[in-house]
Amino acid sequence: MRKHICIFPILAVTFLILAFSFSIPSRADAASYQQLVFYNDDETVSCIQVGNYYFKQSSSAYATLRVSTKKTSGYKNTGIRASLYEWTNGKYIYYISSNTLYRYKLATGKTVKIKSLSSIICSYKYESPSFYISLIYGNYIYITRGCFDEWKYTTYCYNVKTGKLKKTMNNCDIVLSSGKYCIGANEYKTEASPRKITLYKISSSGQLKKIKVLGKATCGQWLVNGKFYYTVYSNSNSMGTASLYCCNRNGKGCKKLVTLNSTSNYIFIYKMTANYFMYYDGGTQKTYSF
Numbered sequence: 001m002r003k004h005i006c007i008f009p010i011l012a013v014t015f016l017i018l019a020f021s022f023s024i025p026s027r028a029d030a031a032s033y034q035q036l037v038f039y040n041d042d043e044t045v046s047c048i049q050v051g052n053y054y055f056k057q058s059s060s061a062y063a064t065l066r067v068s069t070k071k072t073s074g075y076k077n078t079g080i081r082a083s084l085y086e087w088t089n090g091k092y093i094y095y096i097s098s099n100t101l102y103r104y105k106l107a108t109g110k111t112v113k114i115k116s117l118s119s120i121i122c123s124y125k126y127e128s129p130s131f132y133i134s135l136i137y138g139n140y141i142y143i144t145r146g147c148f149d150e151w152k153y154t155t156y157c158y159n160v161k162t163g164k165l166k167k168t169m170n171n172c173d174i175v176l177s178s179g180k181y182c183i184g185a186n187e188y189k190t191e192a193s194p195r196k197i198t199l200y201k202i203s204s205s206g207q208l209k210k211i212k213v214l215g216k217a218t219c220g221q222w223l224v225n226g227k228f229y230y231t232v233y234s235n236s237n238s239m240g241t242a243s244l245y246c247c248n249r250n251g252k253g254c255k256k257l258v259t260l261n262s263t264s265n266y267i268f269i270y271k272m273t274a275n276y277f278m279y280y281d282g283g284t285q286k287t288y289s290f
Helices: 010-021
Strands: 002-007 048-050 053-057 064-068 076-081 092-097 100-105 110-116 130-137 140-147 152-159 165-170 173-178 181-185 195-202 208-224 227-235 238-248 255-261 267-272 276-281 284-289
Touching (some): 130 173, 140 173, 181 208, 238 267
Antiparallel strands (some): 002 284, 064 076, 181 195, 227 238, 238 255, 267 276
């Protein structure tokens, strides 16, 4: 096993932590829908193809989604604010704006209001909840609500066929998925710090069925070659020792791959591949090869 080391500015470390904290790691195989994420790990994606359409972000301060049937030309503005939580199957885009779920038809450019979420409020009446689509699987759209005053996430499930919205899991934010399996974060955090994560299976009725707790103090999870990878820390108050685990999508075959001990009391893995991963040991960027 080889380790490659280079010094990286502390400022860049801080920026990366913030980006990681408020972005959703990439998801795959969510039925025929794909999340439009233009920033993944440490890389920017300029163009995403789904079906017969290509998607880009506008370069304005308030970026919007642009779409074309050609990769290099003909892009039109959809008017949809790019927020990392837009999902498409190459026919429709589902997104949330002003606490309302919308569907945009790519062939016509028309938008339809699907469901108002204004009745789902926080316990503190003066606080506005945040909503985003955390997963689309089959006919089920999973919407996560965050409330700062409650210090928790709640995930709801909207059934496209019946038009009904119901709460499916308290203290859960779906952060990664593959097919009918998904990982949910069970603690509300406002920064990149360890939290509990649980592996779930989506039932035929759209419910999230708990399989197992993957870790009580984790920060970072990835899907690589059909397996879930995740970082587990020794405790939720320290990021000085981190162990990397992987398991099959159904939670079986879990194994520890490596344990990293920081020289500066801080380990943060931010990029994962089948052959190596990249991480920070304090302000130093390192690469670990399998």
